[in-house]
Amino acid sequence: MRTTDKLSRFNHRIGPFYIGLVLLLLTGTYQASAQAPRSRVDQLSDEDVQNFYKRAQASGLSEAQIEQAAMSQGYTLDDIAKMRRRINDLRTRTSQPQTETGTVTGRTLPTDLSQRTDSSLTTGVRKDTSRKLQVFGASLFENAKLSFEPNLRIATPRSYVVGPDDEIRIDISGASTGEFQLKVTPDGTVKVPNLPAIFVAGLTIEQAEQRIIARLRQGGYQGLGQSGSGTTANVTLTNIRSIRVTLVGEVVRPGTYTISSLGTAFNALYLAGGPNPETGSFRKINIIRGNRVIRTVDLYDFILKADQRDNVRLQDQDVIRVADYETHVELTGQVRRPAIFEVLPGETLKTVLGFAGGFADDAYQASITLRRNTARERRIVTITEEQLASFIPQRGDKYFVGKILERYENRVQLAGAVMRPGDYALEPGLETVKQLIGRGEGLRKDAFTNRATIVRERADMDRENLSFDLGKLLRGEIADIPLQSQDSLTVLSIRDLREPYYVTIEGAINQPDTVAFVNNMTVADLIAQAGGFQEGAKPNLVEVARRIRQDSAGIRTTMLEIFRFSVDRNLQITPIESTSPEFRLQPFDIVYVRTSVNYEAQKQVTIYGEVMQPGNYAIYNREERISDLIKRVGGLKPEAYIAGAQLRRMGQVVGNDLRNILNDPGSEENLLLQNGDTLFIPRRSEIVSVQGGVLNPSSVSFKGDYKFEDYISEAGGYTENARKSKGYVVYPNGRKDRTHRFLFFSSRPTIEPGSTVIIPFKPLDTNRLTSAERIGIFSLLATVSIALVNVLLR
Structure with missing residues (x-):
């Protein structure tokens, strides 16, 4: 705190400054001051001032004694003020953090504020699982990024009500300077040193400022805050207090919450999770202060219009009560925001439609379907567009907005061989076939004008086909045909009335292919398009096979027409057998390029x-x-x-x-x-392999004196399921030899180096009876036998 006026001696922070000054005067440690008591304080260094300050801390003199001693030595008030400022500057530089813009004096929040946890939001919420629609506004307080916390970096609101634990800063500037940091006591007062306590609790910051300045003016700051005095005071709120508010009624988590004194109604509602979507009202939220409702909050104004007039600042012991909703209605279908909306008395269906953002782009607006509950059942109501502004919704109403039909009231279609096919409006100037073709910029050159068709929708929605000679209609030889809504006019192309035209080239050609037919194409043109001849081609014999397209009486013996040409490597054509040199390909021709007889690729x-x-x-x-x-x-x-x-x-x-x-x-x-x-x-192999139905399939060394059975013994002998008589040998050159049998004699194949002896397995007997099945059959046979014996004995 720095000041140059007489009232500064009352500030408890500057007492050591006086002590330092008196010590300077009385102890004589500073020689220049002792010789010249009226010398300026500016002659002292910062180190000297710090030493004076340390000595002053050890002094036991009162502030009044220090001032009297200084005055008796001839020091003026100006000298005393300068010393105080220098000592205060040194203390400020060493004790407070500095930034680029000066001393940090930011506003801070209280540390005891309530915090919202996401897990707490489900407490007390009664979920209605039958509803698929969301209540409009329910997501407002579920968004963690929209907490409505107060902004501390704003100017102090002039309507802010001061209370205990608030801290007020007073800066005096101009002809006199000074600085006071005042904290509101629990009894609602602030204390300026050596002045009576000033009661500020319950006052707005503006009223508190006026009262404090008035008291400072009485204490010595003459003309403070008055025009022409040259001295001004700025009163700001530094640290703010916390307040407690209570939320009751249909909120997600009712209770008492501690919030900042700058907190608002939306901030408190966010901490409590907002109104209960299933039972609470979003439009009747009462803020009660001193048992009196001071504001009724309608959240729809904020959601739809961003209007925060109802987001009032709360005070300590305020109560927020969320009432039960009275009327919920559902609006679904082709609207921008289908949801469950809360309706207040006097609001109409048009208002609800505004809550939903209005009709969607493809909505059927002529009428809305309502399903309304009666005392015993439900009934359907159709609401016309004219009734929207006067129709009053009731509890439980369900409104549905339909979708427009996928049909057009004035559309005609143009398709086929025209320049601009598409949809056109049936309107004055476009009412006949000839006008529609003109609007489509006429026919294409491939249009088939002998016949066009109109597909028309009849009164029973069946379709009928109308055919006419388009050429005669355009020439005026027959009357123009009026069009009707939903008519579709199709002009055929000559290509639509034939199969696709193509030609084929095969044989010793680089790229054999079937390509689309082009008029005036020659054999050489097709060969060039196919990449030319292969190396082994026989150009002097190229055949063209052509379909016989003309009808004739009886059955022809020939099925095709064949044309032969000689084509050199430069694609120069020489006809053969009186073929015309102006020969041109026709649709479906097949061109064959033969391969030379003696040409053959290396094998x-x-x-x-x-x-x-x-x-x-x-x-x-x-x-x-x-x-x-x-x-x-x-x-x-x-x-x-x-x-x-x-x-x-x-x-x-x-x-x-x-x-x-x-x-x-x-x-x-x-x-x-x-x-x-x-x-x-290969090289000679010294191994013989034994595989199949032997006990130890393996490979053994070849022995010249071994026979077939010897190698079987080397492999451990036969298995139980081996087919001994079917053994055979696979020789290394791929040949095979089997066992030969004649009567009771068998001849085994010889074994050569590298051979493989194979003993086949017996096939699995899937029809073999089990032991239980055999016992059952034997028992049955025994029973039958005994019965037959008894019959015979009788």
Whole structure:
């Protein structure tokens, strides 16, 4: 606090300043001051002032004694005021935080305010699960971002009522300066040092300001706050108090809440969760102060108009009562905000429609359907558009707004071979077929004018077809046809009356395809469009197959017409067999490009394994066989196992014996080579594999003196379900040999290195009887046998 007037001596904060000044005068520690008692205080450094302040804290003199001592030494009031200011400045810089704009003196909220928790909102709410619509306004207080908390960074409202625990700041500026921080005591007063207590509780901040300034004016600040005095005072509210308000009635969570003294009715309602959507009124919320209703809040004004006139500031011990709703009505269908609305007495259906945002874009506005409860049942009421402003809703009414029909009262349609097909309005100037075609900017060039159709809706909503000669109508040879609403006029195209035209090219061409027919297309044009000839094409023989389109008597022996051409690589055409050089393709023609007789792409086979030169080899001629391939690769290596050679064709092993082929090239096993054949010549294998119905399927080493049964023994012998007589051998070259039987004699196949011995399993006997079934059958047979014996004995 800084001041330069006489009343500053009454401020308890500046007592140490006087002490510091007197210590300066009495102790003589500051030499310049002792020699020149009337010297200016400005000559003192900040360090000296701080030392004086420390000494003053240890002084036991009263403020009056300090002032008398200073005056007796010849110091003026101006010198004393300067010393006080300097000491106060030093204290301010060291004790208060600084910002770019100066000392922080922000307003703060009380710490004991009530907080809303989301889990508390469901307490006491009676949910009506039968309703699917939401009560209008119920979501207002469910939004956590809309808490209606007061803004502390605003000017103090002039109507704010001062109460205990409020803090008031007084700044005096001008000819005199001063600063007072006053807190309202529990008995409603503020205390200015050395002045009587000032009662401010219950006054508005404006009234409190006037009373405080008047008291300061009486205490020494002459002319304070008066025009022409040069001294002004600013009274602001710094820290605010908390107040307690009570919410009763149909709220989600009734009770007493502690809020800021700047809190409003909406802030308190938010803390309590707002009116109960199922039972509470959103339009009759009474604010009671001193047992008197001071305001009735209608939340619809805020929701629909953003009108906050009813959001009044609350005072301590205010009561907010939410009444029960009187009238709820439902409005659904084609409105912008379907919901359950609360209606006050005197409001009409038009008002409710305004609550819902009015009709939707596709609403049927001619009438609204009402379902109303009577004493015993329900009844239907139709409300016309003229009755909206006077119709009074009742409790439980359910209004439904329908949707307009998907039909047009004045539409005609234009489709087909016209320049601008679409929907048009049946109106003066567009009432006939000729006028409609003119509005559609005329016919296209492909229009079929011999016939057009109108599909018309009859009185019974059945449709009928009207056909007419469009060409004659446009030429005026027949009368124009009047149109009716919902008529649909279709002008056919000549393409609609035929199958799609196309031509096809096949054979030795790069891109065989079927393409749309274009008039005046030649064979060379089609070949060029198909990417030209393939390498093996025979250009000197190109055929065109054409359908016979003309009808003739009897049955023709020929089904097509054939035209032949010679086309060189430069696509120059030479007709053959008297074909016209001006030949043009017609729809559905098929062009064939043949392949040269002697042209054939390379075909190759692969040989690998124990051969001299393995790799891929092209088939030289159509008579090349396996033995010829062996010669081309330079023969076999010494370690080649000829008996195990495998020939694969199309991924499958072809069983043959290369030993027979090499010994007798003329044998039937010496097959002709085909594209993709693979011949593999392995090394000798020393393993024999035994699989199938043996106890230990495995692979064993080959032994020259072993026979078929010896290898079975090596695998542990047969299993119980083995088919011993069906055993066979798969040789490494893909050939197979089975067991041969004659009467009581059997001949087993020989075993070669790399062979696989396979013993098949017996098929599962799904028809075999179980033990229980066999016992049952035996019991039945025994019973029948005993019965037969008894019959015979009689």
